[in-house]
Amino acid sequence: MKKIMIDPVTRLEGHGKIAIFLNDDGGVANVYFQVPELRGFEKFSEGRPAEDMPQITQRICGVCPEAHHMASTKTLDALFHVEPTSAAKKLRELLYSAFYVTDHTTHFYILAGPDFVMGPDAPPAERNILGVIAKVGLELGGAVIKTRHDNHWVIQTIGGRPIHPCFGLPGGVSKAINEEERAKIEEIAKSSVEFGKLSLKVFDDVVLKNKDYLDMVLSDTFTHRTYSMGLVDENNKVNFYDGKVRVVDPEGKEFIKYAPRDYVEHLAEHVEPWTYLKFPYLKKVGWKGFVDGKDSGVYRATPLSRLNAADGMATPLAQEEYERMYSTLGGKPAHYTLATHWARLVEIVYAAERMLELVQDPEITSTDIRNIPKATPDEGVGIVEAPRGTLTHHYITDERGVIKKCNLIVGTTNNYAAFYMSVKKAAEDLIKPGKEITEGLLNRIEMAWRPYDLCLACATHSLPGQMPLEVTIYDAQGNELKKLSQGI
Amino acid sequence: MKTLVLGIGNPILSDDGVGIRVAQGVGKELNDPQITVSETSAAGLSLLDSIIGYDEVIIIDAIQTQKGKAGQIYRMGPGDFSFAKHISSPHQINLVTALELGKVLDLAMPQKITIFAVEAKDITNFGEICTPEVERAIPEAVKMVLEELKFQTSP
Numbered sequence: 001m002k003k004i005m006i007d008p009v010t011r012l013e014g015h016g017k018i019a020i021f022l023n024d025d026g027g028v029a030n031v032y033f034q035v036p037e038l039r040g041f042e043k044f045s046e047g048r049p050a051e052d053m054p055q056i057t058q059r060i061c062g063v064c065p066e067a068h069h070m071a072s073t074k075t076l077d078a079l080f081h082v083e084p085t086s087a088a089k090k091l092r093e094l095l096y097s098a099f100y101v102t103d104h105t106t107h108f109y110i111l112a113g114p115d116f117v118m119g120p121d122a123p124p125a126e127r128n129i130l131g132v133i134a135k136v137g138l139e140l141g142g143a144v145i146k147t148r149h150d151n152h153w154v155i156q157t158i159g160g161r162p163i164h165p166c167f168g169l170p171g172g173v174s175k176a177i178n179e180e181e182r183a184k185i186e187e188i189a190k191s192s193v194e195f196g197k198l199s200l201k202v203f204d205d206v207v208l209k210n211k212d213y214l215d216m217v218l219s220d221t222f223t224h225r226t227y228s229m230g231l232v233d234e235n236n237k238v239n240f241y242d243g244k245v246r247v248v249d250p251e252g253k254e255f256i257k258y259a260p261r262d263y264v265e266h267l268a269e270h271v272e273p274w275t276y277l278k279f280p281y282l283k284k285v286g287w288k289g290f291v292d293g294k295d296s297g298v299y300r301a302t303p304l305s306r307l308n309a310a311d312g313m314a315t316p317l318a319q320e321e322y323e324r325m326y327s328t329l330g331g332k333p334a335h336y337t338l339a340t341h342w343a344r345l346v347e348i349v350y351a352a353e354r355m356l357e358l359v360q361d362p363e364i365t366s367t368d369i370r371n372i373p374k375a376t377p378d379e380g381v382g383i384v385e386a387p388r389g390t391l392t393h394h395y396i397t398d399e400r401g402v403i404k405k406c407n408l409i410v411g412t413t414n415n416y417a418a419f420y421m422s423v424k425k426a427a428e429d430l431i432k433p434g435k436e437i438t439e440g441l442l443n444r445i446e447m448a449w450r451p452y453d454l455c456l457a458c459a460t461h462s463l464p465g466q467m468p469l470e471v472t473i474y475d476a477q478g479n480e481l482k483k484l485s486q487g488i
Numbered sequence: 489m490k491t492l493v494l495g496i497g498n499p500i501l502s503d504d505g506v507g508i509r510v511a512q513g514v515g516k517e518l519n520d521p522q523i524t525v526s527e528t529s530a531a532g533l534s535l536l537d538s539i540i541g542y543d544e545v546i547i548i549d550a551i552q553t554q555k556g557k558a559g560q561i562y563r564m565g566p567g568d569f570s571f572a573k574h575i576s577s578p579h580q581i582n583l584v585t586a587l588e589l590g591k592v593l594d595l596a597m598p599q600k601i602t603i604f605a606v607e608a609k610d611i612t613n614f615g616e617i618c619t620p621e622v623e624r625a626i627p628e629a630v631k632m633v634l635e636e637l638k639f640q641t642s643p
Contacts, residue, residue, distance in 0.1 A: 036612055038501070038613070038614060039612055040613045041614050043614075044614035044615065056500065059499060060500075062529045128585055129585065130588055130592060133589075138592070141589075141592065141593055142593055145533075145536075148537075149537060152537065163528070164529070
């Protein structure tokens with residue numbers, strides 16, 4: 001048999017690679033994957049003033065700069081030992097909620113939507129937003145654009161600049177909003193709630209009422225029973241901006257709950273010889289391999305994981321949708337990877353409702369938006385929920401606040417192990433001896449990884465963080481059989 | 489006639505910042521109220537937001553092709569991206585899709601879009617300057633864009 005060396009040190013061409021090796025009878029022998037990672041960020045940030053980090057780190061990702069800006073700003077609060085004012089926290093969360101509406105909307109309609117609306121057997125040329133709009137109508141297409149556009153205006157108004165906010169400071173924010181801006185944001189929040197409800201209706205009509213799709217969602221091929229991670233508030237409800245990190249076991253029982261500064265006690269990284277990627281896992285469970293179950297330290301941090309890790313949603317409509325989702329899925333926690341798309345829609349409703357709550361709070365137009373730090377900086381950790389998963393920033397500085405070391409765990413990184421397991425399982429279940437490898441079959445394998453929405457900054461300008469990816473299937477002699485690619 | 493010159497890129501990701509650097513160079517040479525020079529690090533759909541309402545758009549970006557040499561400069565229209573298998577860029581399909589989407593939704597799309605792309609060497613290491621070959625290409629790319637503008641705006 002021809003041996004193919006997977007050299008993890010080989011420089012990739014800027015896209016991810018999945019290699020599926022078949023055995024002699026045509027079934028799957030092994031699966032490997034490699035994704036390009038950006039290098040040298042720690043070195044790049046050494047010697048910079050920590051206050052610059054919200055501006056710098058948001059450049060890492062062209063898709064969720066607001067998430068990095070927010071995590072970095074909270075890290076500065078911790079680093080400088082300063083508590084933000086109450087109004088500042090509300091403004092930060094208001095901006096962040098608007099961001100969630102745009103990001104999740106974009107993801108669902110551009111990435112996930114095509115799978116379900118067009119179907120996995122539709123030709124690739126149709127499985128995109130244009131196909132979706134052709135099927136569900138121009139009006140919905142217009143509503144997607146308008147929701148994004150309006151909420152981008154909200155982010156710019158509060159954050160001071162389009163896409164890359166410049167408002168996060170240790171102890172607060174740099175600008176307040178006036179009544180005229182507040183009133184317009186309130187209108188946008190209300191229409192965003194309606195849009196969230198509409199999107200759930202689309203999901204209902206297109207996915208839940210279609211038995212084939214529902215079967216796919218509930219199938220074992222796309223299921224992994226892992227620990228679930230997400231930020232929760234003091235009532236254990238989902239919160240994107242602040243709280244403690246809660247992890248529940250595969251049966252839904254709380255396993256750990258930690259404050260940001262304690263993350264190193266709970267997470268460790270596993271290394272494999274065939275990739276330079278590292279796989280985070282729960283230290284207190286230990287690394288048992290790429291396997292499911294309570295005894296495996298593999299965890300997921302995705303929209304579905306957030307809903308699993310919490311006891312509910314903090315706003316009424318989202319809570320209703322949360323309950324409906326779990327009742328349809330047969331209980332909580334849910335381990336159906338494809339249901340991540342559903343969880344995203346529930347989160348749109350929550351984000352919009354939360355926007356409305358915050359913008360109607362009388363304090364939101366307050367000008368008391370900053371507490372000036374007085375303590376000497378040393379070390380700080382800030383955690384937010386990025387749309388793709390729990391995002392951790394950790395800075396160590398000298399006494400002037402100049403960065404000596406920094407560590408980031410981005411949303412996607414949490415899910416490397418689970419992503420790999422999902423791809424491997426889908427490949428093993430779908431590629432069988434004697435079965436023809438069709439485009440539709442490969443699409444279904446793609447559907448196993450799409451819910452994770454792997455976002456790597458090298459895909460900075462790609463549509464919602466869609467990483468360019470190449471999947472190659474090799475026969476037992478190591479000859480290339482078929483190739484599938486996305487975004488390349 | 490309103491023209492937009494839009495530099496796309498990531499200014500802290502080495503060669504991925506070349507589009508922005510070129511746009512900045514162009515901006516320094518221009519003083520025409522009908523021409524807007526702008527930068528963005530945004531994704532496909534957000535690109536759409538940036539270009540709506542302009543009659544002509546010049547986009548400047550980094551690109552990586554299979555056989556290209558670092559610093560090489562290409563001039564293209566959207567049609568050049570559609571089925572060009574020899575070009576490998578995370579941007580290509582998204583720009584084309586974004587443009588088609590704009591048309592489908594009847595948004596005020598530009599009549600003419602030109603793309604200048606500079607072959608990048610390193611887009612995976614953080615850095616605020618480009619690699620030497622790409623740095624050297626920046627003034628040349630600025631010249632090419634200015635030529636294009638003269639051509640477009642001349643009667």
